[in-house]
Amino acid sequence: MNSWKDNIRKVVPYVPGEQPKVDDIIKLNTNENPYGPSDKVRSIRLDLDNLRKYPDPKSSLLVDKLAEYHKLKPEQVFVGVGSDDVISMCFLTFFNSDKPVFFPDITYSFYDVWADVYRIPYEKKPLDENFNIVKEDYKKENGGIIFPNPNAPTGKLVGLDFIEDIVKANPSSVVIIDEAYIDFGGETALPLIDKYENLLVVRTFSKSRSMAGLRIGYAMGNAELIKYLNDVKYSVNSYTMNTPSLVLGSAIIDDEDYFRESVGKIINTREKFTAELERLGFTVLPSKANFVFVSHKTVPATEIFEKMRENKIFFRHFNAPRIDNFLRITIGTDEEMERVIKVLETFCSATK
Ligand code: PMP
Numbered sequence: 001m002n003s004w005k006d007n008i009r010k011v012v013p014y015v016p017g018e019q020p021k022v023d024d025i026i027k028l029n030t031n032e033n034p035y036g037p038s039d040k041v042r043s044i045r046l047d048l049d050n051l052r053k054y055p056d057p058k059s060s061l062l063v064d065k066l067a068e069y070h071k072l073k074p075e076q077v078f079v080g081v082g083s084d085d086v087i088s089m090c091f092l093t094f095f096n097s098d099k100p101v102f103f104p105d106i107t108y109s110f111y112d113v114w115a116d117v118y119r120i121p122y123e124k125k126p127l128d129e130n131f132n133i134v135k136e137d138y139k140k141e142n143g144g145i146i147f148p149n150p151n152a153p154t155g156k157l158v159g160l161d162f163i164e165d166i167v168k169a170n171p172s173s174v175v176i177i178d179e180a181y182i183d184f185g186g187e188t189a190l191p192l193i194d195k196y197e198n199l200l201v202v203r204t205f206s207k208s209r210s211m212a213g214l215r216i217g218y219a220m221g222n223a224e225l226i227k228y229l230n231d232v233k234y235s236v237n238s239y240t241m242n243t244p245s246l247v248l249g250s251a252i253i254d255d256e257d258y259f260r261e262s263v264g265k266i267i268n269t270r271e272k273f274t275a276e277l278e279r280l281g282f283t284v285l286p287s288k289a290n291f292v293f294v295s296h297k298t299v300p301a302t303e304i305f306e307k308m309r310e311n312k313i314f315f316r317h318f319n320a321p322r323i324d325n326f327l328r329i330t331i332g333t334d335e336e337m338e339r340v341i342k343v344l345e346t347f348c349s350a351t352k
Helices: 048-052 060-069 082-094 111-117 135-139 160-168 190-194 223-234 243-253 256-279 301-310 334-345
Strands: 077-080 101-104 122-125 144-148 175-178 199-204 217-220 282-284 291-296 327-330
Touching: 048 243, 060 077, 060 217, 060 243, 077 082, 077 223, 082 111, 082 144, 082 175, 082 199, 082 217, 082 223, 101 111, 111 122, 135 160, 160 175, 160 190, 190 199, 217 223, 256 282, 256 291, 256 334, 291 301, 301 327, 301 334
Parallel strands: 101 122, 101 144, 144 175, 175 199
Antiparallel strands: 077 217, 199 217, 282 291, 291 327
16 A cells, blocks of 8 residues: 655754753864854844844845955855755755765765755765875766865865865866865865856854854855855745844954954864873874864773763764764863863873
């Protein structure tokens, strides 16, 4: 007998990092920024009366602000509900070929989920033994390319020449650089969008802008790419961005000094924390993100993960080939990372 269940789109969903419902924890498992918004943004009074109206479907307040900030035209900016929404729309819009989309085997684990849900063929290209992206792998026939720079969860950065080489070699597909973590020490591919009409750069407010709860992401590229993205967006949901997000999001972009200062603090803490981890016998991949990807020389990752959890400190562990003995640790405040080192010291040492 046929069942209604036969016609269901069955997917294996992405599993987001845990959001524990308790307060007194050190939460270093989802790459949030510990600093939150500035006092200036905190003091904004939202006009709740205004919420009876639909938001501006064009999100002009935020789009214009981002365009001005990045010295682009508003037609070159697309906004969405976090970069997850933006990238999902990109998969739907740009990866519409029978040829496979390419991304690394170790990367943001949402990419294969979007490909599966939209039934887009894909091939994962293995990182080399040092967790580097192998450029030549991306010079074969494909239906699109996406990778984060710096990559996640490795934290490893590639340079602009590397990206330009890949974009240049692929004039017949769209290349998406997911710059979720670029502000923590990388060089943006943004200048290349004037030169290559098939390049799209995606950013988020969730990491360097410390606003994961607001859900804002955006893409930048030539006006034609952005037009196609908007056509698909308006065919799914015209009102993706709510009014408070537009107001707060645009105020956050005005807060340049605060932004620079908090990013600077995180970079400083990352460097100090890395040195301490190495002292305790950890191998730490060189990170240009707000997290480090680490493995201990003798203590298994799962054991460290559990011990830290018992101490109310949350790291991220991926039960996936090649990286199951690694842990991803978000960079918190100096005080948080000092506490992490104190707890780690009780059972990890370089000589154990
Ligand atoms: N890209 C990468 C590489 C990420 O790590 C994340 C965070 N999980 C995202 C995109 C999505 O971030 P958001 O939806 O919060 O903008």
